[in-house]
Amino acid sequence: MTSILPLLLFAAVATVTPGGATTLATASGARFGFVPSIPLMLGIAIGLASLAAVAALGLGGLLLAVPSLQAAVKVLGSAYLLWLASRIARSGPPNAGDGLARPVTLVNGFLLLWLNPKGWAMTVGAAASFALLGGNPNHFAMLLGAAFGVAACASLALWCALGVLLARLLRTPRHWRMLNLAMGALLAASVIPTWR
Template structure:
């Protein structure tokens, strides 16, 4: 297996993970409020969550989950409620280290949980498993390849978004600027819910 043969998969995973959505918005918000180092756990949770989803999709679990519409609705509902709670938390917060600031960053487990309750993520990883099956000798090898690729690309993409959040934090001084940023990030998180429910 050569780098040239892997390039389409790498590009697919990169585009899938770097485009704006719930995880990228949360990485940006976490970077702005807590800095890069304290955001590593949630970014690792997102990356491992997506990588494990890709591995599970390659092993056949993704297709099984997507075959049950009631399960998809339950996953979407749980994911929506969690994203709304996070949006409310971000939107109501103020400047970091102030009385109205967010108390602590989102945890590693919450990052994994959020990814695993996203049917869009399952659809993307199931599509990747079908599209790139010829790169591996069997389901186990494909699960390892997709899991590693999606984890690495997600870690890279989320690191960029988190760094952007940290850069924004250095530019903001006044309380109203933080309020505006937090409201924009909260609205982007709410908008990401629309894609969760679109077919």
């Protein structure tokens, strides 16, 4: 069991650090509350867990070996994140009826991770670094997927709860506008490391 601890620590740190998924969870918690944000968080966690399992099976290497496929993921992922960022940034208070009118769905949360180059880099890096933990590829895929899935659930719940807390502090439409602009800008900024 102690040999798994470095993997668990890596997954925890990788998922709790700010990025597109954590920013989206915070914005969703602030705008819609914790319970309505659960499908988004589950979609992201399932997406990350399945991405980690695929990376452990070696398919992540295909993405790294085929530059055109890597470029397509970057373009699609960046476009999706920028679209979400613009929707969040244009939102007013939750009852204003503008911007995001309802929470992001489980499917969209899943797609967010599969199109997120940070998610690919994180899981492919973990697959390469911890490959010796698995006795066989299937066991390693399950281990890596479980580690990232559980870590994502915990970190996204934390970020969403922070959003709920922020919502309690926001009193005026101007406060909401400032939060939504900040969340949109942070989500858009999460695209920058993808293109370095």
